[in-house]
Amino acid sequence: MRSSFKPSLLQTAIIIVLLAFAFLGTRSLWDPDEGRYTNVALNMLESGDWLHPMRNEYVGHWTKPPLTYWAIAASVATFGYNPWAARIPNALAYLFCAWMVWFIARRMTPGEENKAAIIYATMFLPFGAAQMLTTDFLLTACLSGAMAAWLESRHAGAPRSRRWVMLMWLGFGLGFLTKGPPALLPLLAVVTCSILAPSRHADSPFHWSGLLVFAATALPWYLVVIGDTPGLLEYFLHREVVERVASNEFGRHGEWYGWFQVYAPTLIVGSLPWTWMLWRWLRGLPAAMRGWRQRDSRQQDADGLLLALWVLLPLLVFCVSQSRLPLYLLPLFTPLALIVARQVRVEGRLFPRPLLLGAWLVILLGLRPLAAHWPTHKDAGAWADALRTRVQQPIKQVVFVEDMARYGIHLHLGAQVHKVSIDPLAADAFGPEYDTDLDTELARADGEHSVYICKETLWPRLRAAMEARDRQVIVHGQPFEGRVIFSVRQR
Numbered sequence: 001m002r003s004s005f006k007p008s009l010l011q012t013a014i015i016i017v018l019l020a021f022a023f024l025g026t027r028s029l030w031d032p033d034e035g036r037y038t039n040v041a042l043n044m045l046e047s048g049d050w051l052h053p054m055r056n057e058y059v060g061h062w063t064k065p066p067l068t069y070w071a072i073a074a075s076v077a078t079f080g081y082n083p084w085a086a087r088i089p090n091a092l093a094y095l096f097c098a099w100m101v102w103f104i105a106r107r108m109t110p111g112e113e114n115k116a117a118i119i120y121a122t123m124f125l126p127f128g129a130a131q132m133l134t135t136d137f138l139l140t141a142c143l144s145g146a147m148a149a150w151l152e153s154r155h156a157g158a159p160r161s162r163r164w165v166m167l168m169w170l171g172f173g174l175g176f177l178t179k180g181p182p183a184l185l186p187l188l189a190v191v192t193c194s195i196l197a198p199s200r201h202a203d204s205p206f207h208w209s210g211l212l213v214f215a216a217t218a219l220p221w222y223l224v225v226i227g228d229t230p231g232l233l234e235y236f237l238h239r240e241v242v243e244r245v246a247s248n249e250f251g252r253h254g255e256w257y258g259w260f261q262v263y264a265p266t267l268i269v270g271s272l273p274w275t276w277m278l279w280r281w282l283r284g285l286p287a288a289m290r291g292w293r294q295r296d297s298r299q300q301d302a303d304g305l306l307l308a309l310w311v312l313l314p315l316l317v318f319c320v321s322q323s324r325l326p327l328y329l330l331p332l333f334t335p336l337a338l339i340v341a342r343q344v345r346v347e348g349r350l351f352p353r354p355l356l357l358g359a360w361l362v363i364l365l366g367l368r369p370l371a372a373h374w375p376t377h378k379d380a381g382a383w384a385d386a387l388r389t390r391v392q393q394p395i396k397q398v399v400f401v402e403d404m405a406r407y408g409i410h411l412h413l414g415a416q417v418h419k420v421s422i423d424p425l426a427a428d429a430f431g432p433e434y435d436t437d438l439d440t441e442l443a444r445a446d447g448e449h450s451v452y453i454c455k456e457t458l459w460p461r462l463r464a465a466m467e468a469r470d471r472q473v474i475v476h477g478q479p480f481e482g483r484v485i486f487s488v489r490q491r
Contacts, residue, residue, distance in 0.1 A: 005351060005352070005353050005354055005357070006114070006115075007114045007115065007118060008114065009114060011114075012102070012114040012117050012118055015118055015121065015122075015361065016095060016098045016117060016118070016121045017095070018361075018365070019094075019121050019122070019127060019130070019361070019364065019365070020091040020092075020094050020095050020121075020130060021091055022365050022368065023131075023365070023368035023369055023372070024083075024084050024087050024088070024091055024131060025082055025083045025084025025085075025087065026083075026368060026369055026372040027083065027131070027368065027371050027372040028083055028372070028379050028380055028381025028382065028384075028408065028412060029083055029086070029133065029379075029380040029381065029408030029411055029412065030376065030378045030379060030380065030408070031378045031380055031404065031405070031406045031407060031408050032378070032404060032405075032407070033132070033133065033134050034086075034132065034133035034134075034380075034408060035380050035405075035406055035407035035408030035409070035410070035411075035417075036055075036061070036407050037064075037068060037069065037072065037133050037134065037135070038072055038076075038086050038133060038407070038408060038410065038411050039055065039407035039408070039410045039411075039417060040053045040054065040055065040061045040069050041068075041069040041070075041071075041072035041073040041076065041086075042072075042073065042076065042081075042410050042411060043055070043056065043057075043410075044066075044069055044070070044073045045073040045076060045077055050066070050070065050073070051066070051221065051224060051225060052225060052229075053066055053069055055407075055435060056416055056417070056418055056435055057416070058435065058436065058444075059432065059435045059436075060229070060429075060430065061431075062232065062235060062236070062240075062430050062431065063240065063431060064135050064178075064179060064180070065176070065177050065178060065179065065180055065221065065222075066177070066221060067135075067138060067174060067177040067178040068089070068134075068135045068138050068178055071089035071138060072086050072089055072133070075088045075089055076411075081411055081412075081414060082411070083381075083411070086133060086411060087131050087133060089138060090129075090130055090131060090132070090133060090137045090138070091130055091131070092141075093130075093137040093138050093140065093141035094121070094126060094127075094129075094130035094137060094141075096141045096144070096145070097120065097126065097137075097140055097141050097144045097334060098117045098120050098121045099117070100141075100144040100145055100147075100148045100334065101116050101117050101119075101120040101144070101334055101337050101338060101341075102114065102116060102117035103148050104116075104147075104148050104151055104334075104338055105117070105338060105341050107151065107152075107155065108151075108303045108338060108341070108342065109338075109341045109342055109344075109345045111345070112341050112344055112345045113341075115341060115344055115351055116337060116338060116340075116341035118357075119274055119337045119340045119341055119344075120333065120334065120337035122273070122274075122357075122360060122361070122364065123270065123271055123272070123274060123333055123336070123337060124269060124270050124271070124272045124273075124364075125266065125269075125270030125271070125326070125327075125329070125330060125333055126140075126270075126330065126333050127364050128270075128367075129327060129330055131368065132327070134327055135178050135179050136179075136327040136328070136330045136331075137330065138178045139175050139178045139179045139182070139183060139330075139331060140330045140331045140333075140334065142171050142172070142174040142175035142178055142183065143171065143172070143175050143183060143185075143186050143331045143334075144171075144331070144334045145167075145171040146167075146168045146169070146170075146171025146172045146175065146186065147168070147171075147186055147189075147190075147310065147334070147335075149164045149165070149167035149168040149170075149171060150164065150165070150168040150190055150205060151306070152164045153165045153168065153202050153203060153205070154199040154201065154202040154302075155199070155201060155202075156201060156202075157201050161201060161202050161203040162203045162207060162209060162210075165202075165203050165204075165205055165207055165209070165210040166209055166210050166213045168190075168205065168210060169210035169211065169213045169214040169217075170213050170214075170217055172184060172186075172187070172214055172218075173213065173214040173215075173216070173217025173218035174217060174218075176214070176217075176218035177217065177218050177221060180236070180240065180241070181241060182328075185313070185314040185317055185331075186310060186314065186331070187205075188309070188313040188314065188317070189306060189309035189310040189313050189314075190205050191205070192309050192313065193302070193305060193306045193309055196292070196298050196305060197298040197299055197302040197305055197306075199302075222236075231429055231430065232430065235429075235430040235431070239430070239431065244321065244322075244323040245320075245321045245322065245323065246321075246322060247322055248322050248323075252322075252323040252324055252325055253324040253325075254322035254323065254324070258322070258324050259318070259319035259320075259324055262324045262325065262326060263315070263318065263319065263324065263326075263329060265326075266326040266329050267329065270326070270329070270333065271333070271336060271340075273352075273360055274337075274340045277339075277340045277343045277344075278336060278339060278340060280343060281339050281340075281342075281343055285308065288301070288304060288308070289308075292305055303342070304342070307335045307338055307339050307342070310332075310334075310335040311332050311335050311336060311339070314331070314332060315329070315332060377481040377482075378406070380406050380407070380408025380409050380411070380412050381408070381412050383406045383408075383409055383412075383480070383481075384409050384412035384413040386480040386481075386485070387409070387413060387451060387485065388413070389477070390476040390477035390480070390485055391451055391476050391485070391487070393448065393449060394449055395413060395415045395449060395450075395451050396415055396416065396446060396449035396450065397415055397416045397417075397418065397445060397446065397449060397450040397451070398413070398415050398416070398417050398418070398450075398451050398452075398453065399417075399418045399419075399420055399441060399445065399450060399451070399452045399453065400417070400418070400419045400420070400452075400453050400454070401420055401421075401422065401438065401452060401453065401454040401458065401462055402420075402421055402422060402434075402454065402455075402458060403419075403453065403454060403455055403458075403483065404419075405417050405418070405419035418435045418436070418441060419433075419434050419435050420434055420435060420436055420437060420438050420440075420441045421433075421434040421436075421437050421438065422437070422438050422461070422462060422465055423437065423438075424437050424439070425437050438465065438469075439469070442469065442471065442488065445488075447487070447488055447489055447490065450487065450488070451476070451485060451486070451487055452485075452486050452487065452488060453483050453484070453485055453486075454483060454484055455482060455483055455484075456479055456482050456483065456484055459484045466488060470490070470491045471488045471489065471490060471491065472488070472489045472490075472491050473486045473487070473488055473489075474486055474487045474488075474489065
């Protein structure tokens with residue numbers, strides 16, 4: 001029996017906009033990721049240097065290209081220093097992805113495009129990631145747009161097909177400017193599908209005009225920063241590509257079973273409440289693959305073949321790579337939502353009635369204020385409040401000594417954040433664990449407006465180190481989250 005509920009375009013838009021923007025600024029930034037990305041964006045905004053990502057005025061932050069930083073900085077410049085403004089780019093990326101699912105479903109599953117967009121928007125991982133400040137949702141938006149353009153190019157005659165191919169490469173170029181080489185993973189599906197189920201109408205996905213668009217979009221920033229930063233190319237290629245793929249250097253579940261440990265729960269929980277439909281698709285996949293051995297069958301079910309390739313080929317790369325995190329799979333939820341929409345249309349699976357769908361929406365939306373009040377030492381807003389109540393003078397700089405830096409304080413307090421080591425450091429131009437050592441920090445710091453933070457267990461050693469350097473320490477109130485908050489004065 002089919003569901004009688006067929007959401008209108010207006011109902012679909014209201015649901016998705018509500019999911020995107022409800023409680024957007026309720027939760028403070030959580031470190032390390034949200035604080036780190038926002039901190040770099042604010043440093044760009046405050047310094048006027050939009051080319052060189054910086055952790056602070058002395059140390060670069062080269063782990064990701066700049067598009068996410070640009071988006072956050074532009075939003076904060078427009079709407080002010082608050083979590084709502086910082087998260088607007090992610091909310092817009094979420095809206096764009098839902099639109100791209102709608103756009104693709106209009107051709108793949110005519111009549112079910114509204115359901116397809118709702119399916120995507122209500123999947124647990126996309127919904128949750130929409131308010132998590134990382135590079136992953138902007139990347140997903142870029143790749144969803146690129147694949148939507150390529151699909152249109154397969155159905156458009158020349159010269160329209162070529163224009164869609166150019167748009168595809170624009171999407172890949174923006175993705176490359178967001179997260180580098182992982183942006184090109186959907187090309188595995190593009191190439192394989194073009195070989196197995198070619199379109200008579202489509203221009204080549206590798207037409208020179210498209211490659212030119214990609215080069216003009218993706219490469220200028222890399223050329224500029226590599227040219228003026230010695231050693232950066234080697235850092236990008238070795239540490240950010242080779243080590244992430246071939247080693248567990250970053251401690252991201254590189255064990256042989258890590259792929260299952262991370263990605264199985266991500267797919268099962270992240271696709272709720274539609275997981276059972278994906279399970280049915282997975283059970284039928286071997287039979288479909290046997291059918292795809294025949295050329296005619298591949299042509300007749302080119303959409304099904306593409307969706308399978310779009311999910312399975314990048315997933316294989318993610319499993320082989322030894323750096324594994326749940327949000328790496330976020331771009332795969334675009335084809336997963338389309339697969340569910342095909343299940344709804346082709347197999348007649350029930351789409352939830354309004355009451356059940358409404359109950360799920362209430363659950364999702366209720367999680368956001370709950371998260372805002374979740375007690376965690378990573379809450380940068382709580383740290384900013386603790387500093388305001390304990391320190392009377394204006395704070396321009398917060399220094400974490402051998403502890404995780406809460407970079408989100410930059411947004412909530414308007415202060416620079418540094419992370420320092422007590423002992424001298426070996427030189428590391430790219431990606432150092434610490435910004436500098438204690439002696440260098442003391443020489444640079446504005447003692448009147450700087451506040452230091454360390455764990456209580458480290459406090460005796462640090463106090464002795466300060467006294468040995470002829471510094472007086474002034475403790476501000478009771479410890480917070482097991483940390484001592486203090487200022488330093490020259491004796």
